[in-house]
Amino acid sequence: MSQCSGGSCQTCSDDPDRLPPGMLRRYDLNESTADGVMVWIEADGGKVSRPSAEILAAAKGLTDGRVYGIIFGDAGLKSEYPRIFGYGVDTLYHVRGIASYSPEAYAEAVSQVAERVNPAAILVSATPRGRELAPRIASLLGAGLTADCTRLESDGRRIVMTRPAFGGNLMADIECVGFPQMATVRPGVFPLPEPKEGKGTAIYWQYPPEQDSGVVSEEAVQTEAADISDARILIALGAGIRDRGLVDVAEEIAASIDGAMVCCSRAVAERGWLPRSRQVGMSGRTVRPDLYVAFGISGAVQHRVGISGAKRIIAVNRDPEAPIHAFSDLSLLTDAEEALKELRDLVAGKPRRRSS
Amino acid sequence: MRFAVAVKQVPDASEVSVDANGSLVRLGVPAILDPFSEYALRRIIAMKEEGDEVSVFAMGPPQASEALRRCLCLGADKAFLLSDPSFAGADTWATARTLAAFIGRYMSDADLIAFGRQAADGETGQVPYETAGLMSVRQFAYVTDLHKAADGFVATQDYGDVARSVKVPKGSVVSFYGTDPCGTLMSLTDRIRGYGIPIETVDRVAIGLGAYSVGLKGSKTRIVRTDSKSMLRKNRKVAMSSPGRAAEVLLEELEARR
Known part of the structure; x- marks a missing residue:
């Protein structure tokens, strides 16, 4: 096998830019192919929550790729689809089979979907559930996670996340090492978009029936109507x-x-x-x-x-x-x-x- | 039962001030036991019965042993300081990785691993759940009430809009919701007991992690820039002759937005 194959290997050539025959351009195999933004859509009481809507509207401007939504709930959520697509979601993953909120099962499902769509970023609203869920997802995916961001800026794929540090005295710009990049976003930092109807692709994602989550009782707490x-x-x-x-x-x-x-x-x-x-x-x-x-x-x-x-x-x-x-x-x-x-x-x- | 409580040493927020340029004065600010950690520890101590053992652990520089000393005085039985030069500069991922490795080595038989909701300095509140995820154990956030039950515990969680009561299996991670604004008074006997217990130092090699798994090198996020001026506004100060005059100015402003 010591015979030269006539210029198809680089050993014979002095030109470092010369490519083997048939190869059109040089690929960087270490470069990640992750693209798009995935947003966890919190839907309490069968309605898209306000913080999630804010993030969805902002997500479109953060990526050159697609916006993926992931939502948990039963078939009743179908009536929310047009609104969700109206906020700019291209592909919506609707995870079914998880009866009630469980951080472990939710994180597991999000990371399964993330492994499939390979998003460049995953955004979660910094609500009580989001703050608990995002770190769990990050630990499953091995992703860097910035808490409580107040500003996001992107070049189409890499996102610079800004969050208050040292009790709000400093604003720190933070970047993630590698993909996916993850952040929880403070409710209220992006304006609430006008609801409109849109079209997109919805995909059911069946989660295997979970074991008993151990919830003994659950009661709604009275909250003030005005916010x-x-x-x-x-x-x-x-x-x-x-x-x-x-x-x-x-x-x-x-x-x-x-x-x-x-x-x-x-x-x-x-x-x-x-x-x-x-x-x-x-x-x-x-x-x-x-x-x-x-x-x-x-x-x-x-x-x-x-x-x-x-x-x-x-x-x-x-x-x-x-x-x-x-x-x-x-x-x-x-x-x-x-x-x-x-x-x-x-x-x-x-x-x-x-x-x- | 064996309890493990993760604690942190933080700068005393009530002593932090701002100078004329709007930057933080950190020099000479005393370090204290994080109030969220202290609250979690006190909730665990309150549950302790004869034969139970409460261990505390903290990641930090050698000075953080002062915070652990306070934990011992508050009633903890064992203390571990995770201290190694390579731990410095860790983000929440590297911190959780270090804590999870430590728990795996030293606390693998703990019946409960308790955290505070967040630390008073970083305020990310991510470490408890990242640690739980890395250990593949269940997590219980915003716990307002916890008591022992057959084969585990029962916790009450407060999600803001929903309060729920849930069974907590052994080996889970819980994070307690509140803080104690008043702090704790300790008796002299508590202090004498606390100062008599040695604090064990644990380094990177002892928990079996490589140099690229911990600290700044093992972090998944980087701070690229900081800015202390971005929120400042062009301010106009007007000394008011009377509060009534101020009220008139305010009324004008309000009227303009009717």
């Missing part, structure tokens, strides 16, 4: 508000304005004056209202993460050195408690005018 992430105007109360009665004053102001709600910083939520669902910041919600008025909020680094998407931020604070001034548009240096009372009187003194 601060929907509010157009937010009146935020911070540690500088020391009189509990002012919470009612703020509620009065909010009640007289369409689309306004009261929210708070962690200090106020921890006092139990407002429920946790009203807390804004790193350990609470992310909001993007048109106007955010912060009364007596010093602006701890954790708080600013939650409000960076607000169109206009006004801080009412007596302390000219408070950190909140650095990330608000207008600062009114005065006593926040008194200003709140005065504002209530002004609002109450006016006849209620309603738009539309």
Whole structure:
């Protein structure tokens, strides 16, 4: 076998770019072929959840390839298909055979589908279930996972994930080593898309019947109907508000304005004056209202993460050195408690005018 | 029964401040036992009965033994410090890999592996579930209540919209939901007991992992850039003559958005 085959091997040639006969271009066999974005679609109560819809709408812009959705539930979810495709999903995997939410079975199914479609990225909403599910998927796939991202940027395949670090004081840009890249995305950081109908491919994925998941009982917890992430105007109360009665004053102001709600910083939520669902910041919600008025909020680094998407931020604070001034548009240096009372009187003194 | 509790040492968040440029002042900030870890440990200690054994383990530099010392004073029976220069710079994947290897070697007969919901510094909350996934054991998140039952435990989980009660088989990973804002007071006897127990140091070789499985080299994510200015806005400060004047300004702003 020592005979030369006439230029079909590179040993005879000095030209390093010369290819063997029949070969049209050089392939990098170490380069991954992963492409597209896969999104876990959370569907509580048979409806696509708001955080999932936000991610789906953003996913199309992150990839040159396809957008894959994966959803869990029974046949009743079929009525949601047009909406899901309308958000930009090309191929939807509908996993059936898992009776109730189980992180182990869900992660197993997602990783099975991911191994088949080979996505470049898997995005999961940073809801309580998503935060638990994503690490489990990452450990099965050996993928890098960034928690709680507030921004995603992509060149069509590689994604740079931005998340607050050190309590929100720094924004860290993070890249994954290898594919798939995984991230959980904070609810509220992408705008909610307009629902429209669309068409795509739906694929059933039958999961083998699971063993007893051991759930003894399950009950729905009463949650507030209104959500601060929907509010157009937010009146935020911070540690500088020391009189509990002012919470009612703020509620009065909010009640007289369409689309306004009261929210708070962690200090106020921890006092139990407002429920946790009203807390804004790193350990609470992310909001993007048109106007955010912060009364007596010093602006701890954790708080600013939650409000960076607000169109206009006004801080009412007596302390000219408070950190909140650095990330608000207008600062009114005065006593926040008194200003709140005065504002209530002004609002109450006016006849209620309603738009539309 | 044998319990294993994963803990972490973190900088004391209440002491962290921001300087004029908006960057974090970390110099001289004391390190404490992570409040989420402490809460998990206290829940486990509360379940402990005669004959039970509670082991704690932490990954960190040699100074992290102070956090473990506090765990021993709180009532833990054994403490392991996973410390090796090659562990530095680990992301959640490399951390989970290290913890899973440690548990496999030293804690394989544990009836329960407990974590806090997240650590107060990183706030990713991923390590418990990545560890459970790597160990192929079941995971129970957001546990608000846990008690012993025949052949395992029964946990109450709070998913925000749904609260559920679920059977926890032996060997599972649980993560506790809350923290204790007030901290814990310890008696002198607890302290004397805690200081009498040695802390065992475990390095990379002892848990049988290669240098490319741990720390920065074994991580699946990289921080490529950090930015402390992106959230700053062009601010206009106005000193108000009276709160009433401020209220008028605010009313104008609100009226503009009716």
